[in-house]
Amino acid sequence: MFDDDELERIRESREDWEEETLDPFLEYGERKERFATVSNHEVDRLYTPEDIEDIDYDEDLGFPGEPPYTRGAYPTMYRGRTWTMRQFAGFGTAEETNERFHYLIDEGQTGLSTAFDMPSLMGLDSDHPMSEGEVGKEGVAVDTLADMEVLFDGIDIGEVSTSFTINPSAAVIYAMYVALADEQGVPRDEVRGTLQNDMLKEFIAQKEWVIPPEPSLGIVTDTVEFAVEETPKFHPVSVSGYHIREAGSTAVQEAAFTLADGFAYVEDCLDRGMETDDFAPLLSFFFNSHNSVFEEVAKFRASRRIYSRLMEDWYGASKDESKRLKFHTQTAGQSLTAQQPMNNIVRVTLQALAGVLGGTQSLHTNSYDEALALPSEEAVRVALRTQQIIAEESGVADIVDPLGGSFAVEKLTDEMEEEILEYIHEIKEMGDGSVRDGVLKGIDDGYFLREIQDSSYEYQQRVERGEEVVVGVNEYTMEEDTSPDILQVDETTRDRQLERLERVKEERDDEEVEDCLDALSEAIESDDNVMPYIVDAVKAYATMGEIMEVFEEHHGSYQETVTAI
Template structure:
């Protein structure tokens, strides 16, 4: 992009500045001393010039929005055409309570629903299971059967609303219940819009929630992909999730690389199933974290699109633009929230949300300032949503596409993230002898991902404890009189009420129909057939979450991580 003579002149002038003007300021008491680096540890130069991006090829590395390599955005007009989808995570207690919160958020201007489930539902347990005791409705909504889904979306037009489901081991069951609800209401399946997280590989890598071992878990993910391609083409059956990898302690580069590796593994598994890459890739979505280092996060998002577009073409021969166009949801960093001085979290979340918007996200969840203390209160949820609305309506950053493009610092960081993430991806591919799928599974089994993430988490925590990494209100600017706040509390009767409804469902349903549907599901699983059609039928018979998940556990058993690999 720059003339060689001009670059030589700039380098010469920069050297003169370093030895002259800047050198004279090295003893300046106003210049901060210490570490200058991103949260992930990428060193940040004092000054960036065109010499730092001398190899940048505008067409190959940047291009235009909506065109390869999509660095500048997946769509031509970006937020000038339509703002990102504003999703606020919601779910607690019973379906009635969460339905009330859903309606409140829609009335406040939210444009997409995002559903949080309680731990028993996440792990495929019914609310009356002994292991569920004390956890029903605690950190999300309890869902045991189609009856709960009917109540959850009462008064909500599922033909119009886009709904995200943050659930993994039991994701195919929730998806089947949602499809069953659509059939029950007469909503054509092809009109359903939303996203199912359903990313089991990152569970084994980072979040550590599973029911059955990695390979059958991967097969079940591909069942939902195959079904969605045919039946619900507007619904994303997998949200490949780097968010939890970052929350476990990874760097931004690791988050990006491991997330894309999981996405490529799903593509390869679907191809083995007989699906073409250009059938599968357009229905993949991604989910990233947005942390405190604004420039690093913007660079990460821009590099993500570029790396994905390049490797989808080079490694998988993708031809359709939609197959190379990475689309992603962003959530602000829960791990960064502090219990001390919780109102400081409003500022953190604003910076993180701004990074997501400047980086070109398609949808955004902003954490509530009190989430380090409890489930978010209505006041905190409103502030989180208003944060997005102020960025969209008042800041002006949504008026132009990719507004930080051309910044020497941002472009240099984008190149660095691209280079380091690609190196990780090539390592993972080599671990699988040319297969990313095999490399990811091997990395899970031998603890490769654990070691990488654990090392990064340890390094970050060491910096915080030494004071090298400043956390305002925690290791600097702490106060002794932090006032208590009124927090949201889950109704203590939620578990009893949920178990009563589950008992009523079991008493009212046709037991013979349930038994027949579960037998059909077991037969499909045993035969290696796609399990989703049988799951939909079982959901319609009001088979429960636990009953359906037990079919898979009975066939494949459970999984125990190798000693010494856990975080």
């Protein structure tokens, strides 16, 4: 961005500065021998135009809303409207969550976000032995369409957009939502929302699964195909790096593995004969935002640039919408401390700020008490207010990509891009030219697990050695009595949920359920898209567990292959 003469002058004056001004100061030394981000990426003392001499403004940065989207996904960004403040909620039975939904809608929220309990996430019914102790604990319990009817009672699903954080059993929840739209008379093409449904990152990091990776990927692709044809306003997959980072990866690994997962889905859809421009606009992403502000901003900007370029170069995307990386962000749960929990409000603020400076489309801010228990109402409110203060008071939302052109941030963006691409190429090589095959191979042989585990162990050692300061944990500690006001889940939840499940099973037509499950089984056998069959089954009130069992019968249940430490 500077001509050669100018750069030469800057180089000379930098050398003068180092000799005359800097060196005398260095005699006193600096705080550390080496400065690095939370991902252990070393940073320099100072960045100058020399660091960005290779950047071509039009090619590499361009303007917001145009490829390669380095400066933002949309031209006006938050001047048009602020990011969506999407706080994730759900607990107990469908009745309780429905009440919370009505409260949020009355408060003006138009986007709902649903958290499910562990059994629902793992595709198990509430009466399964493994469900004991977990029903309604970390989210709402859903066994059958009857639960979804209660969950959305009094809510016109043509008017709201709903996000579902669920994976191995995502197709069943999606089918239930479609069935609900049919019941409410809402045309399917008006159904809006997002399904997390990213199975690849489950095997890599979050570790909720039912059947093995390859058939799991097949179901995800079925949902994409179904969405393209039936619910074109519904995002069937949210490709997620959040959990990869939470499992201990670095920022680079998070972005690299997530983009690789995204490309794996793209390749699987292309193999089905779909066209990139038909399905790519429906893909969205979900990232973590951690402590090192500039590293995070660089990660978001680099990811947008890589996605835009590779979608075009590798997968022939031609529509802008197919190259535009849109993402949700959540602040880093792992960074929260149980010690001096109020300090977490500040951590969340900085992480949220990084997400906003990085151009996120929506944001969840964590509650300060999450290292202690499920969040209390007050903590949830403070988390939401944090976003509102950033949006309304800080002024950072008034300028598009305000850090663009910063020597430091542009240089870090370049470095991140290079390191992310290195991983993506490595994965592609592992798959002999196919990113999808590389990802599947990496899952199978423990590549991702090792990469992430090494990073997380290395981080923990840096903390133990005091190289990474965690305020209140290894520095600035104090004796304290931590007994904040925390949310308790009603222990009768399970009983109430089991009663409903039993009633539904009594009232439904068992023969119809059997027929639907048989039809699903045949569809799996003949490689048909399973979605229409799941929709039929949920309409007959087949349970989530019954449906997932059909898949297990065909594909077997998955067991972790690598338990080495």
